[in-house]
Amino acid sequence: MSPAHTIGSRIRTFREERDIDLESLSKNTGLTLEYLEKLESDAIYPSIGPVQKVARALGVRLGTFLDDQFTRDPIISRISNENEADEALHTGRIPRPSYTYHALGKGKNDRNMEPFHVRIYPDSSERKTTSHQGEEFLLVLKGELLVVYGRENFLLKPGETIYYNSIVPHYVGAAGEEPVEILAVTYNP
Structure with a gap:
C-alpha cells in the first residue's frame, strides 16, 4: 500500500488540513504523543478503538481512514482476493x-x-x-x-x-x- 493510502498518512493529512498539532490531538483523544507519532508514521498497526478516537477528534468518519474511493449510490463491493486487504x-x-x-x-x-x-x-x-x-x-x-x-x-x-x-x-x-x-x-x- 502506497504511503498516501495508509491509515497513518491519512490521519496526518486530515490533522494538518485542520491545523491541529499532535499535542492537541493527544489531549483530545487521550492517546499519548508517542503513540500518535508512531501511528502517523505507520510504525504500528492500530486497533479500531484508537483510530475511532482520532476520527472523532478530527470530525470525520472512521471509514475516512480506512478507504478513499468516492462513487455514487448504490455501492457494490466484491472481495476478489482474500490476501489483498484494504x-x-x-x-x-x-x-x-x-x-x-x-x-x-x-x-x-x-x-x-x-x-x-x-x-x-x-x-x-x-x-x-x-x-x-x-x-x-x-x-x-x-x-x-x-x-x-x-x-x-x-x-x-x-x-x-x-x-x-x-x-x-x-x-x-x-x-x-x-x-x-x-x-x-x-x-x-
Whole structure:
C-alpha cells in the first residue's frame, strides 16, 4: 500500500488540513504523543478503538481512514482476493496484523454505518478490551469468534450474530488456532 493510502498518512493529512498539532490531538483523544507519532508514521498497526478516537477528534468518519474511493449510490463491493486487504490492524504489541479489513462501504461518503469483511488471525497477546460510542453488529462467516463483552464471554460459530452497544468494554478475536471471518457493521454517532 502506497504511503498516501495508509491509515497513518491519512490521519496526518486530515490533522494538518485542520491545523491541529499532535499535542492537541493527544489531549483530545487521550492517546499519548508517542503513540500518535508512531501511528502517523505507520510504525504500528492500530486497533479500531484508537483510530475511532482520532476520527472523532478530527470530525470525520472512521471509514475516512480506512478507504478513499468516492462513487455514487448504490455501492457494490466484491472481495476478489482474500490476501489483498484494504487495511491491516493489530490488537497487540507485536508489529504484525491481527485483523485484515475489506471496507464494503467504500465510496458512500454520506454513510452512517461502516460495513467490513474482516479476517481475524489468532493472537496470543493480551485480550485488551476497548470501548467507544456506537453499536456493532457481527455475523460469523467462517471459524469461531470469541467476543468478550463486559464480564461475559460469547463463543460464536458460522451463521451466528451478536449485536451490542460498543460503549461497554469489549474484545473480538479468533476463538481458537484458526482464523475467523466475519461481516462487521459498526455505527458511530
